[in-house]
Amino acid sequence: xxxxxxxxETTGIxxxxxxxxxxxxxxxxxNFVEKDRVNIRCRLAPHxxxxxxxxxxxxxxxxxxTDPSLPSLFEFSQQVxxxxxxxxxxxxxxxxxxxxxEEVLRQTFYQNLSPNLYATQFNGNTRFDILxxxxxxxxxxxxxxxxxxxxxxxxxxxSLIGWxxxxxxxxxxRMMPWGMSRxxxxxxx
Numbered sequence: 001x002x003x004x005x006x007x008x009e010t011t012g013i014x015x016x017x018x019x020x021x022x023x024x025x026x027x028x029x030x031n032f033v034e035k036d037r038v039n040i041r042c043r044l045a046p047h048x049x050x051x052x053x054x055x056x057x058x059x060x061x062x063x064x065x066t067d068p069s070l071p072s073l074f075e076f077s078q079q080v081x082x083x084x085x086x087x088x089x090x091x092x093x094x095x096x097x098x099x100x101x102e103e104v105l106r107q108t109f110y111q112n113l114s115p116n117l118y119a120t121q122f123n124g125n126t127r128f129d130i131l132x133x134x135x136x137x138x139x140x141x142x143x144x145x146x147x148x149x150x151x152x153x154x155x156x157x158x159s160l161i162g163w164x165x166x167x168x169x170x171x172x173x174r175m176m177p178w179g180m181s182r183x184x185x186x187x188x189x
Contacts, residue, residue, distance in 0.1 A: 001126075002035070002090040003028045008101045009058040011050035015103035019048050019073055021060055023080050027087050038083065042076035043067055077112040080105065081119055089124025098129040 006025035012018035020042070027036040044050065044065040055062070064070075071079065084092075094101055102120065109117045120127050 001030060002087065003030070003032070004087055004090045004092045006092060006094050006097070006101070008104055009060065010054060010104055011044070011048055012054045013051070013100075015100070015107040017048075018051070018054070018104070019045055020076070020104055020108055021050075021058060021065070023076070025083070027090065036087070040076060040079055041070055042073050043070040045073045073108070074112045077108050077114055081109060081114045081116060084116070084119035084125065085123060089126075091126050091128050092120040093128045093130065096129065096131045098127060098132075102127070 004025050004027050006023065008020045009022040009024075010018050010020050021044070022042075023038070023040045025038050026034055028034050041064075050065065055065075105119070106117050108114075109119065116122065119125070
């Protein structure tokens with residue numbers, strides 16, 4: 001089965017109130033031989049206010065946001081939807097894609113009346129998110145990954161992963177409005 005490695009750059013972290021600004025993808029065969037590559041950008045929709053932090057991270061200038069030569073968000077969503085159909089069947093691979101990029105794509109397709117909201121899940125497509133795989137590889141033996149590729153990834157991501165795993169294993173408490181805390185209930189309502 002083919003692979004599609006993709007990423008989105010967005011105006012912020014909210015799938016409901018932000019929009020994608022860029023979709024980049026590389027389509028390969030099962031031997032990772034590149035078949036096609038795209039880098040699609042679009043201009044800012046008039047009702048969206050981009051986060052300044054997102055513009056710093058994505059390195060997109062305000063002038064680029066309003067470039068009239070770029071497609072609209074509607075045209076952008078049609079191009080991405082067409083790619084998901086043309087490149088099917090494939091395994092869609094990315095980093096934190098299931099919890100973020102997929103949600104942004106789905107919301108974009110919905111807001112732009114695209115009929116296939118779950119484009120990366122149908123027509124023979126499947127998904128693979130690298131972030132949970134990194135967590136799974138790191139969790140059993142955290143000392144194994146204290147140096148090496150994970151340490152250099154994103155300037156020391158292994159320490160971030162270790163911190164997140166440590167935080168996830170700590171008992172949690174909820175703060176009550178009047179300042180008292182209690183453990184969360186284990187019973188289901």
